[in-house]
Amino acid sequence: MNIKSVYSEKSSVNEAVREIQKQLQDFDTKMLIYFASSNYDADLLSSALGAGFGSITIFGCSTAGEIISGKMLKNSIVAMAFDSQSIEDVKVEIVEYVKSDCDIDKAFNSFKEHFQISMAELDYNQYVGIILVDGLSGCEEKLMDRIGDKTNITFIGGSAGDDLKFTKTYVYANGKAYTDAALLVVIKPTSGFDIIKTQSFKALDKKLVATKVNTEAREIIEFDNIPAVQAYSEALGVAVEDAANYFMSNPVGLIYGDEIYVRSPQRIDGSNMIFYCNILEGMEVSILESTDIVNDTKQAIQAKLKELGKISGMIDFHCILRTLELEQKCQTEDYGKILTDIPAIGFSTYGEEYIGHINQTSTILVFK
Amino acid sequence: MAGKIKSIIDSIVNKRSNGNATIATLTKSKMVMKGINPEKYTSTSEDDPVVIEKLVVLAKELNVNI
Numbered sequence: 001m002n003i004k005s006v007y008s009e010k011s012s013v014n015e016a017v018r019e020i021q022k023q024l025q026d027f028d029t030k031m032l033i034y035f036a037s038s039n040y041d042a043d044l045l046s047s048a049l050g051a052g053f054g055s056i057t058i059f060g061c062s063t064a065g066e067i068i069s070g071k072m073l074k075n076s077i078v079a080m081a082f083d084s085q086s087i088e089d090v091k092v093e094i095v096e097y098v099k100s101d102c103d104i105d106k107a108f109n110s111f112k113e114h115f116q117i118s119m120a121e122l123d124y125n126q127y128v129g130i131i132l133v134d135g136l137s138g139c140e141e142k143l144m145d146r147i148g149d150k151t152n153i154t155f156i157g158g159s160a161g162d163d164l165k166f167t168k169t170y171v172y173a174n175g176k177a178y179t180d181a182a183l184l185v186v187i188k189p190t191s192g193f194d195i196i197k198t199q200s201f202k203a204l205d206k207k208l209v210a211t212k213v214n215t216e217a218r219e220i221i222e223f224d225n226i227p228a229v230q231a232y233s234e235a236l237g238v239a240v241e242d243a244a245n246y247f248m249s250n251p252v253g254l255i256y257g258d259e260i261y262v263r264s265p266q267r268i269d270g271s272n273m274i275f276y277c278n279i280l281e282g283m284e285v286s287i288l289e290s291t292d293i294v295n296d297t298k299q300a301i302q303a304k305l306k307e308l309g310k311i312s313g314m315i316d317f318h319c320i321l322r323t324l325e326l327e328q329k330c331q332t333e334d335y336g337k338i339l340t341d342i343p344a345i346g347f348s349t350y351g352e353e354y355i356g357h358i359n360q361t362s363t364i365l366v367f368k
Numbered sequence: 369m370a371g372k373i374k375s376i377i378d379s380i381v382n383k384r385s386n387g388n389a390t391i392a393t394l395t396k397s398k399m400v401m402k403g404i405n406p407e408k409y410t411s412t413s414e415d416d417p418v419v420i421e422k423l424v425v426l427a428k429e430l431n432v433n434i
Contacts (some may be wrong), residue, residue, distance in 0.1 A: 120431075124390070141401075148398045149429045152391050256400040256407065280403040355394070356401035 002027070003086055003313035003367060005343040007068045007078040013040050016077050017048045024081050029053065031087050031187075033130075033315065034060035034079040034172070035067075035347035038162035042170040042177035045077075050175025057090050059173040059183055061132040064161030064320045067346035069339050072323065072332040074163075078345040080313060086367070089188040091115065092173050095143075096181045098134060102142040107184050108150055115186070119151040122186070127153045128193045128365065130315075133182040135159035135169040135350030138218070140357035141278045143182055148355065153186070156195060156363050158317030158349030169350065189367055194308060196364035197354050198300040199262050200322075201288035203255055206235040213281045218266075220273045227271035235287050244268055248325060251360055252285035262288065264321055264359035276321075276350075277357045293322055294334045297362060301338060304366060313367040314339065316346025321360045323348040372415040376423045376434055377406045383432045395430070402426050 004027055008019035020034075032053055036045055042062060049058060066078040091114040093107035108119045115122060131147070133140055140159055147155050160169035171183040187193075208231055212222035223231035233243045236250055247265040254261040263285060264276045279285060305311055316339070326332045339346075346364075354363040377399070385391035396406045404422060427434045 145402065145429075148401070149431065152394060254400055254405075256397055256405060259397070261401070283403055284405070284408075355397050 002083045003343045004081045005069050005078065005313070005345045006081065007066070007073065007076055009073065009076045011039075011075065013044045013048050016040070017045075017052045020049070020077060020079055021052050027081055028083045029056050029081040030084040031057040031082040031090050032079055033345070034058070034077055035063045035345060036060060036077040037066065037075045038062040038165065038169065039075050040077065042172070046172040046177040047175050049172070057092060059092050059132070059171070059185060061160035061172060061183070061347070062162055062170040063347035064163050064350065065323050065348035067316050067318060067336070067339065067344065069342065069344045071336040072326070078347070080315065080343065080345045086190055086312065087187060088190045089115070091186050093184045094171070094173055094178055094181055095184060096178065098139045098143065098182050099137050099180050102139050102146055104143065104146050104150070104184070111186050119153070122151060122153050124153045127186055127188050129153055129155035130185040130187065130365065131155045131157035131182060131353050132171045133157070133159050133353070134171065134180055135161050136166065137180060140351055140353060144353055144356050154195060155184070155353060156317065156365050157353045158347065158363070159351035159353070161320060161348055161350045164320070191312065192368040194304060194366040194368065195354070196300050196304050196366060197361060198297050198364070199260055199361040200291045200293040200296040201251070201253060201260055201262060201360070202291055203253060203260060203286040204289050206287040207284055208232065208235055208252065208287070209284045210279045210281055213279060215278055215280060218275045218278055219269070220275065220279055228273040229268050229271050232265070232273060248321060249290040251288050252279070253288045254283060255286050260288065261356060261358050262360045276359045293326060294331050294338065297335065298338045308366070308368055310368065311342050311366055314342055314344040315365040316344060317349050317352050317363045318346050319352055319360045319362065320348040320350060322362065369415045370413060371411040373409045373413050373419050373423065374411050376420065376427070377404070377409060379434050380423070380427050380430060380432050381406070384430055398430070399426065402429070
């Protein structure tokens with residue numbers, strides 16, 4: 001069994017694809033996952049990689065920064081190749097027009113046909129799902145909700161980025177680039193898999209209940225029956241005018257058991273707060289306080305390595321807000337080094353998917 | 369009246385998981401994402417009709433008969 005991660009920083013699509021191909025010329029690639037800067041032409045890139053690798057399963061998305069073993073990159077393509085011994089089976093489906101209709105039935109029927117068993121019955125120990133979705137579609141919650149209703153297998157992934165331009169993001173499959181779409185992939189890894197979910201926050205003993213919301217706009221109008229930004233500022237003990245300065249270090253989180261599902265504020269609109277993901281009316285959230293991303297991630301990966309004995313590969317769906325914090329603190333090099341000894345790729349996302357849609361988190365798919 | 373909410377939550381979790389502890393935990397996490405935190409309700413919790421209605425919808429979404 002073998003998994004190999006490769007990358008190219010060539011700015012020309014054709015040169016970058018040739019460099020990726022060259023690094024994999026002696027590798028028996030069965031499946032290739034790639035994440036690429038939005039600075040590459042989406043259609044050209046998808047068709048060049050599709051043509052370059054022939055009939056293998058190949059998919060990916062655009063990013064807001066890339067991750068490869070040992071490094072965090074910009075304006076590059078990172079790719080992970082799996083040989084035929086590492087992947088027993090894989091099926092890719094595209095769900096188009098997700099902004100207007102999050103219908104996953106067609107995709108799930110196709111999975112049923114391929115695997116000869118319904119998604120409701122698929123063994124969650126043997127199969128894992130990857131989801132890559134248009135990061136500007138705003139439909140991740142609905143998609144993850146519907147997926148979770150219909151299957152017990154884990155779908156993990158991220159929302160595609162566009163290097164903070166916020167104009168268009170893409171998912172790639174079948175030699176084509178899709179926007180307003182989600183890519184669902186079901187994989188049966190030969191040696192099994194595991195999940196790491198890590199966010200660098202602790203919950204403070206300060207809670208807010210969303211009492212008036214505009215779900216579609218991911219907007220909180222009132223927490224605790226007072227204007228949202230006022231309630232948030234009072235809970236933190238800061239002036240309303242300064243509230244936005246605390247968004248990165250003090251988002252809010254849904255707490256269940258030991259798990260934190262982070263909801264990150266994006267901006268203030270009047271006295272309302274717009275978030276990067278939904279908080280439903282009646283939900284209680286805790287104010288969070290940031291801890292050390294590098295140290296926490298290192299510990300989470302080391303703990304998993306100790307538990308499993310060996311990790312063959314990792315895919316890190318890494319929130320752009322974590323990348324921005326690492327950049328602010330000049331820690332991107334330190335973060336890249338955490339992944340040095342294991343074949344790894346990842347990208348800076350516009351949101352992470354695991355059970356639901358979450359923020360300021362790394363959801364990591366681990367191949368045993 | 370009290371306790372109906374916890375009873376419905378338990379029924380949803382038990383029927384969806386068939387006694388599988390991993391699926392039970394997963395189902396509870398999905399409920400949290402849908403706006404119902406199972407940890408918030410006990411056998412003495414008031415029978416809030418709004419929450420009960422939410423649970424009826426949630427059960428239907430999860431394809432569970434309650």
